[in-house]
Amino acid sequence: MTERSPAPGGLALVEALVNTLDIESGADSLDTAEGRARFGITRDGEAEQARVLRESLRAVLLAHAGHPPHREVTPLGDLLAGTPLVVTVDTTDGSAALTPADDRPLPARVAAAVAEALVAGTWTRLKACEAADCHWAYYDRSPAGRGRWCSMQVCGARAKMRRYRAKGA
Template sequence: MSDRSAAPGSLALVEALVNTLDIESGADALDTVDGRAPFGLTPDEVPAARELRESLRATLLAHAGHPPHAPVTPLDDLLASAPLRVKVDPEDGSATLAPADAGPLRSRVAAAVAESLVNGTWTRLKACESGTCHWAYYDRSPAGRGRWCSMQVCGARAKMRRYRAK
């Protein structure tokens, strides 16, 4: 689990959704009322949220140069039906993509992806290389080549395994 600061802007939503599952322990925050609350999910919406979460995780693994952890529905298929609208600020004329309504998680994720594409941050959101982790983190390294959510935990474990293998 990451010791890094949260992803910027609306990417924090994507990061938080991906990080609702602790792969190592199997604990899924979406199983609890408190875990669903930040996403506005009802129990009936959890299966779709899990499908979206794992598709996002596969995409974040790809951002870090890793293969998907499991077969998933392609993210573009899931986001294709997400209703978005252009929201124009009447004071300064700036425009952003926003969910057509505040409810659907897919629409909020699609708006977050669109915003991060515009500001160039989308590919900096990655998933940890560790097979027992795959925690989402925002890569703030200058070269954008981060591999682990935490150098103190996952990075140290990987380096120790390599050292012992020698």
């Protein structure tokens, strides 16, 4: 996992949520009050719901990178099905967008971000690193959109070194 510039638009929220768990160290920022506040989580039970949402998103981001998820998760569509979105229209320029009917619930904000990214054509560029000890979310800015790792210098280099060593063994 490395620091990169955040994903564009609402995808930054999705990226940030997926990256609340550092798989390598086991640190989960949703375990802290500050980490929960970052996503507007204030009530009992919301942190666990956010974790379920996070892992469903991670599974989709792994699929974007062409990899199956490593464990069973609740399908993202099931989690977002009940989130009320409304069409808003800007009266100055006539642009329209899907926005949460209530900005507070995290699933509604995620659903709006996904809808925005679908329209912008950026949804499938948000991926999860293929390294099993990472799965960090990153926005693939490569020209061909075929990025595999959150960082070529860290996860990519480790994977290539493992392949190289396996060939020599």
